[in-house]
Amino acid sequence: MMSDNATSRTLLVCCGTGCLANKAAAVADALDAACPEASVKRTGCNGFCENGPIVKVQPDDISYYRVKPEHAEKIAASLGHGPVMSLLFRDADKKLVLRQADNPFYAPQHKVALRNIGTIDPLAIDDYLDAGGYRALERALAMEPDEIIAEVTASGLRGRGGAGFPTGVKWASARAEEVFPKYVCCNGDEGDPGAFMDRSILEGDPHSVIEGLAITALAIGAEQGFLYIRDEYGLACANVAAALGAAEARGYIGTNIRGSGRRLRLEIVRGGGAFVCGESTALMASIEGRLGEPRAKYVRSVQRGLWDKPTVLNNVETLANIPVIIAQGGVRFAEIGTEGSKGTKVFSLVGKVERTGLVEVPMGVTLRHLIFDIGGGIRRGRRFKAVQTGGPSGGCIPEGLLDLPVDFDTLTEKGAMMGSGGMIVMDEHDCMVEVARYYVKFLSDESCGKCTPCREGLRQMLAILTDLCEGRGQQGDIELLERLGATMKESSLCALGQSAPNPVLSTIAHFRDEYAAHIEEGRCPAGVCPALTTFVIDSEACTSCGACKKACPVDVISGDKDTPYEIARDGCIACGSCRESCRFDAVSAHQRKEALA
Amino acid sequence: MISITVNGRVCACEEGEYLLDVAERNGMLIPHLCYHRGLLPIGACRVCIVEVIERGRSKVVASCVYPVRDGIEVHTASPRIREQRSVIIALLLSLAPGSTEIKRLALQLGADIPRLVKAPESDTCVLCGRCTAACEALGTGAIAKVGRGVTKKIAAPFDGMPPDCIGCGSCAHVCPTGTIAYEHTDESVSVWGREFELMRCTGCNAPLMTREQHDFLTRKGGESPELLCERCGKQGVARKLKTRERYLG
Numbered sequence: 141m142m143s144d145n146a147t148s149r150t151l152l153v154c155c156g157t158g159c160l161a162n163k164a165a166a167v168a169d170a171l172d173a174a175c176p177e178a179s180v181k182r183t184g185c186n187g188f189c190e191n192g193p194i195v196k197v198q199p200d201d202i203s204y205y206r207v208k209p210e211h212a213e214k215i216a217a218s219l220g221h222g223p224v225m226s227l228l229f230r231d232a233d234k235k236l237v238l239r240q241a242d243n244p245f246y247a248p249q250h251k252v253a254l255r256n257i258g259t260i261d262p263l264a265i266d267d268y269l270d271a272g273g274y275r276a277l278e279r280a281l282a283m284e285p286d287e288i289i290a291e292v293t294a295s296g297l298r299g300r301g302g303a304g305f306p307t308g309v310k311w312a313s314a315r316a317e318e319v320f321p322k323y324v325c326c327n328g329d330e331g332d333p334g335a336f337m338d339r340s341i342l343e344g345d346p347h348s349v350i351e352g353l354a355i356t357a358l359a360i361g362a363e364q365g366f367l368y369i370r371d372e373y374g375l376a377c378a379n380v381a382a383a384l385g386a387a388e389a390r391g392y393i394g395t396n397i398r399g400s401g402r403r404l405r406l407e408i409v410r411g412g413g414a415f416v417c418g419e420s421t422a423l424m425a426s427i428e429g430r431l432g433e434p435r436a437k438y439v440r441s442v443q444r445g446l447w448d449k450p451t452v453l454n455n456v457e458t459l460a461n462i463p464v465i466i467a468q469g470g471v472r473f474a475e476i477g478t479e480g481s482k483g484t485k486v487f488s489l490v491g492k493v494e495r496t497g498l499v500e501v502p503m504g505v506t507l508r509h510l511i512f513d514i515g516g517g518i519r520r521g522r523r524f525k526a527v528q529t530g531g532p533s534g535g536c537i538p539e540g541l542l543d544l545p546v547d548f549d550t551l552t553e554k555g556a557m558m559g560s561g562g563m564i565v566m567d568e569h570d571c572m573v574e575v576a577r578y579y580v581k582f583l584s585d586e587s588c589g590k591c592t593p594c595r596e597g598l599r600q601m602l603a604i605l606t607d608l609c610e611g612r613g614q615q616g617d618i619e620l621l622e623r624l625g626a627t628m629k630e631s632s633l634c635a636l637g638q639s640a641p642n643p644v645l646s647t648i649a650h651f652r653d654e655y656a657a658h659i660e661e662g663r664c665p666a667g668v669c670p671a672l673t674t675f676v677i678d679s680e681a682c683t684s685c686g687a688c689k690k691a692c693p694v695d696v697i698s699g700d701k702d703t704p705y706e707i708a709r710d711g712c713i714a715c716g717s718c719r720e721s722c723r724f725d726a727v728s729a730h731q732r733k734e735a736l737a
Numbered sequence: 738m739i740s741i742t743v744n745g746r747v748c749a750c751e752e753g754e755y756l757l758d759v760a761e762r763n764g765m766l767i768p769h770l771c772y773h774r775g776l777l778p779i780g781a782c783r784v785c786i787v788e789v790i791e792r793g794r795s796k797v798v799a800s801c802v803y804p805v806r807d808g809i810e811v812h813t814a815s816p817r818i819r820e821q822r823s824v825i826i827a828l829l830l831s832l833a834p835g836s837t838e839i840k841r842l843a844l845q846l847g848a849d850i851p852r853l854v855k856a857p858e859s860d861t862c863v864l865c866g867r868c869t870a871a872c873e874a875l876g877t878g879a880i881a882k883v884g885r886g887v888t889k890k891i892a893a894p895f896d897g898m899p900p901d902c903i904g905c906g907s908c909a910h911v912c913p914t915g916t917i918a919y920e921h922t923d924e925s926v927s928v929w930g931r932e933f934e935l936m937r938c939t940g941c942n943a944p945l946m947t948r949e950q951h952d953f954l955t956r957k958g959g960e961s962p963e964l965l966c967e968r969c970g971k972q973g974v975a976r977k978l979k980t981r982e983r984y985l986g
């Protein structure tokens with residue numbers, strides 16, 4: 141009786157990077173052993189990694205979270221008898237959620253680029269084929285290149301790698317070039333800290349990217365292509381390599397694609413290990429084996445790219461959308477989204493929200509919807525302060541603009557950027573000057589350092605912002621930051637330098653008072669910058685739980701049930717761990733008067 | 738032939754020529770630093786920025802790498818360019834306060850922002866990349882830009898004594914700030930902390946090239962070049978011609 145139930149069931153075990161780090165592989169093995177009759181499938185990332193490992197039971201449509209190998213027996217025994225209650229998701233009102241579609245994190249999502257991830261085994265090409273994969277490529281083989289391009293143009297698809305350039309226009313320009321060979325290229329460098337949408341697609345559905353790239357090649361007339369993948373992405377590289385082998389064996393790429401006489405050779409190139417290598421000209425230099433430095437882009441890559449030949453470079457997520465567009469038609473794709481930004485976008489929602497992870501939503505939803513409905517609002521009931529969109533090239537958006545629709549043009553207009561889709565939510569305990577300093581530090585390490593405005597502008601911005609955070613700010617510093625930023629924006633060589641001032645300029649635009657408090661009063665209003673802050677425990681509010689004492693990295697908090705908890709002045713490094721750890725808001729930040737020890 | 742206007746003046750030029758070349762040919766000088774006539778344009782220092790208006794849209798470009806297109810309108814010293822160029826020079830001054838060339842530019846263009854901090858590396862190098870471009874163009878590639886971001890610097894491998902260096906001195910010759918020490922005596926040259934013995938002209942005994950340079954040319958050309966200075970070389974050719982004429986005559 142039990143084996144009957146097991147035979148008809150599929151257990152989908154999330155084996156993305158996040159879940160693997162939490163022993164998902166052992167979970168899958170344990171399930172294999174515990175229910176030999178069921179089919180256990182190892183899938184890509186479900187996007188909700190902080191609650192992983194995730195196991196889904198089909199066809200019952202039950203989702204389990206934080207599954208450990210020792211839960212395997214329980215799950216096996218439950219098949220056909222109803223869910224294991226203790227492994228279900230609990231929403232904010234502690235209600236149990238059975239199906240993924242009813243989970244508040246997933247319910248508002250609309251998956252296009254992520255359509256297969258979490259339901260197919262990325263290493264099984266038949267899974268991809270069963271899900272309708274490679275049908276778009278078959279269709280494209282029967283189309284004229286111009287028809288393919290017309291569909292992509294009709295879809296309104298814009299590049300998901302950051303700049304939002306219309307994909308159809310890019311392809312048409314490359315197609316018009318009469319120079320051969322031509323190349324196609326997939327940008328999987330994803331250097332934006334905290335972002336992992338492209339990794340997740342490459343790992344979880346590599347065939348969708350390969351199919352997209354193969355269609356690109358047919359459209360522009362290329363027979364060779366590269367997948368440039370960030371070096372740290374070991375699993376992504378492995379899965380793409382396996383998928384390339386399988387696709388070639390079935391004739392979807394190779395010397396005679398599905399008997400059409402067309403050919404395409406694709407290979408993987410491991411990334412150069414710097415954020416700037418994701419920039420198109422630096423990426424191409426890196427593929428050619430040269431130093432990953434950008435060059436002047438006054439002649440575009442569609443004319444002279446790899447080895448000076450016409451080249452189309454598209455982002456991973458852009459390419460994953462292509463098969464959908466060709467299979468359903470561009471017009472259908474364009475039904476979702478806004479006037480200027482069609483389709484969906486994947487965001488990596490992280491920071492101070494209740495629920496973090498990868499989310500795919502239609503273009504044009506509001507930031508508020510993303511942060512409060514999907515993300516569940518700010519942790520611990522704190523106040524929302526700002527959201528940094530677009531990573532290091534993007535900007536901070538304050539509360540007053542939360543009802544803005546998220547699309548390419550609106551964000552750019554507000555001094556932020558869609559970027560690749562990073563979204564970091566910050567609360568009242570985040571200092572905007574420190575946030576700006578963090579990004580400027582990142583960029584000053586990750587810029588290629590070739591051109592003066594970017595390299596030296598960042599060096600000076602970092603020095604000034606560090607001064608501000610450490611109480612050495614001077615009158616005129618805000619204006620100087622703005623002046624440097626204006627020059628960097630227009631005269632830097634590549635888009636890294638041109639967008640590098642965004643985190644600084646956008647925080648100044650929306651939080652100028654916070655900058656002024658650092659300079660004029662030597663005060664960090666958020667209580668973050670250690671040189672300007674001390675922490676005090678309010679004995680009234682303190683419940684003597686001892687959480688702060690445990691959290692303090694330098695052990696300067698004393699107290700127990702009978703003696704009030706106290707922070708010793710000497711030795712405290714003002715890191716704020718105590719304030720973060722206190723569940724009763726008994727630790728508060730104050731302006732530091734004496735120098736930091 | 739196409740035509741563009743630079744500061745209101747119409748200039749005839751070829752499509753794809755670099756803007757800086759066109760402007761200079763027409764007598765309008767644009768300050769520049771990394772650009773050098775003998776090298777492929779580098780486009781790194783951004784001192785040569787100008788404003789280009791094309792189809793009603795205005796943008797800032799580096800003129801040394803910007804290929805001209807018909808009908809563009811160029812301003813080499815608009816207020817926007819003057820402001821940005823002066824910020825760039827001020828940044829360079831903070832990077833290389835010891836360079837007389839940069840001090841001269843700063844004085845000329847009124848650029849100095851005292852609040853800027855001094856960069857920790859060299860006192861004069863502006864990271865323009867001319868030296869490495871010259872070395873690479875020769876095919877030696879003995880020195881390189883290493884690191885990235887604010888730690889980028891020009892370096893020779895092996896603690897500054899590049900094994901592939903042939904002592905030709907091209908790097909020092911193109912350096913706009915005199916950063917690379919290059920010493921020359923009758924017997925030897927020294928650069929990058931290495932000393933190179935000079936070979937002499939077999940005709941007049943004048944110092945000619947380093948042994949390493951000679952070896953390099955031999956490897957590159959497949960046969961060893963004659964050890965003759967330019968003058969003796971020419972005289973040799975002339976002598977040959979003369980003898981041939983005598984027999985022919």
Ligand SMILES: Cc1cc2nc3c(=O)[nH]c(=O)nc-3n(C[C@H](O)[C@H](O)[C@H](O)COP(=O)(O)O)c2cc1C
Pocket residue numbers: 298299300301302303304305327328329330331332415416417418419420421453454455456458459560634635636
């Ligand atoms: C500094 C920098 C880093 C970039 N990193 C990436 C990246 O990691 N992935 C990516 O797809 N695009 C990245 N881009 C954008 C690419 O240059 C390029 O616009 C994009 O890959 C084009 O593909 P799309 O049109 O499909 O977006 C980066 C751009 C800059 C300036």
Ligand code: SF4
Pocket residue numbers: 416433434587588589590591592594595632633634635636637638
């Ligand atoms: S803008 Fe920055 S990353 Fe781009 S070329 Fe200049 S130094 Fe390099």
Ligand code: SF4
Pocket residue numbers: 861862863864865866867868869891908911912913914915916917
């Ligand atoms: S050493 Fe001279 S040529 Fe080389 S980068 Fe520095 S300033 Fe330029």
Ligand code: FES
Pocket residue numbers: 154155156157158159160184185186187188189190192193194
């Ligand atoms: S890896 Fe499993 S949810 Fe992301």
Ligand code: FES
Pocket residue numbers: 768769770771772779780781782783784785786799800801802
């Ligand atoms: S001279 Fe043009 S960028 Fe340096």
